[in-house]
Amino acid sequence: MSYSDHNGVNVPGIGPQCHGRGIDPSLAFLAHAHGETLEVHYPVDGTPVGTVRTATQADVESAFKLARAAQHEWAQTPIRDRARILVRFAQYVLDNCDELLDSIQLETGKNRLSAFEEVMDVARLAAHTAAVAPSILKTKRAAGAFPILTQVRVERAPKGVVGVIAPWNYPLTLVATDIVPALIAGNAVVMKPDSATPFTALLTRKLLLQAGLPEDLFLVTPGSGRTVGTWIIDRADFIMFTGSTATGRLIAARCGERLIGCSAELGGKNPMIVLADADIERAAAGAVKACFSNTGQLCISIERIYVAQEIADEFTRAFVEKTRALTLGGGLDWNTDVGSLISPEHMARVKAHVDDAVAKGARVLAGGRARPDLGPAFYEPTILSDVPDEADVARAETFGPAVALDTYDHEAEAIAAANDTTYGLNSSVWSRSVAHARAVASRLETGTVAINDGYTAAWGSIAAPMGGWKESGIGRRHGADGILKYTESRTVAAQHLIPIGPFGPLDAEKFAHVMRRGIRVLNALKF
Incomplete structure (x- = not known):
């Protein structure tokens, strides 16, 4: 098991500015x-x-x-x-x-x-x-x-x-x-x-x-x-x-x-459901992006995948192959697929989740290793199978390049598993039939659902609201x-001609009589 490595950073005398590029120190004055x-x-x-x-x-x-x-x-x-x-x-x-x-x-x-x-x-x-x-x-x-x-x-x-x-x-x-x-x-x-x-x-x-x-x-x-x-x-x-x-x-x-x-x-513990009628190659490639973009440090990235049993072997093979082909490294060029985690401390959290799962019976299909040879916070994109429910990685947000892969026999089983979490931020459904995927999506308890995509389609649709259910948040971005949400509403109501209440020849009793009739008319007209 190996990854294609690239590191254009740790070169003596160059450092993080990479051939003269770096952060403008004058920004600090802002x-x-x-x-x-x-x-x-x-x-x-x-x-x-x-x-x-x-x-x-x-x-x-x-x-x-x-x-x-x-x-x-x-x-x-x-x-x-x-x-x-x-x-x-x-x-x-x-x-x-x-x-x-x-x-x-x-x-x-x-x-x-x-x-x-x-x-x-x-x-x-x-x-x-x-x-x-x-x-x-x-x-x-x-x-x-x-x-x-x-x-x-x-x-x-x-x-x-x-x-x-x-x-x-x-x-x-x-x-x-x-x-x-x-x-x-x-x-x-x-x-x-x-x-x-x-x-x-x-x-x-x-x-x-x-x-x-x-x-x-x-x-x-x-x-x-x-x-x-x-x-x-x-x-x-x-x-x-x-x-x-x-x-x-x-x-x-x-x-x-x-x-x-x-x-x-x-937070999120976002699920992906790969239906039996999914395009397997497309779904596997989409899973790689959904799980490992931004080194998995993304609230809406996928951390759980449920695959229909009848396509599980083929999907797993393709997913593992594409994951192992990712280029891991640093540098400010375009030659890497997966970069560093934010800190050694965060890398240690990701490692602890993976190690805990393995200790409790999970199998590593890809990755599963820190890479100190590349830098202090690198961790390989990792796929786990047979993850027991009591493992930390099964339910707690990892926020890193690790995903748990599981199979299901019936769609209802996959939907129940996807919803079995305290989180509800994002989910993903893959199928050759968008109508089929929409039917599944409407049963998922998340603020966004991306069909035949991991998260980009939902996040990038900025005219529509984005946010979390359950413990994944309150309020919405976008749309x-x-x-x-950044405003207060002010209702300004102007009353014309006559007041809403007894007036002129209408005493309280007559006003009430007239109003009962008036309200019946308004209700019938569906005002």
């Missing part, structure tokens, strides 16, 4: 922070790539003061002007693609294609949001208490200052995906990036400022979740969080104490839901 120095390391070999200051409590207080002042003026800015800034931002993301790719890779260690998915995603999201938000946010009419006599308008007002707490696994996508709709809705944003990935967030801010965003509308305050994250939660008007379910519970509870809203995308 952080709204004056605290201790935070050193960011390249996960591939552990070398430093830059330093940035962490925010103090005074920095966070100052950020909210500045953001609130800027937000009042921004809320009065015509939405078409806000949209023009996002259109320019989308273009600048494409124009600065290489710099963004380098920054993402140097902070996360992921392969370049996975980094490019972020650039592609953000460029589309920003332009799409600019196009659709004016219609979504415009004042709309609603049926009044009484036709003609009551005229109702529903307005959308911004929340104020939105606090965003972002993760490390997609440092561009999971920053822009949240701040873009918040900004278009008229809010300001104070954001805490993960301590491993502050520079991509700062580069995002730089591009937004170049696109014309007022400086104090989006402020970045690096630091730990326990300090900076808590300070943000205690000051924001709404919180958007992406991360673990355990942390999500704590954040939701703290938001509840303040009676502010929050939205959270949390109208992903914009409206």
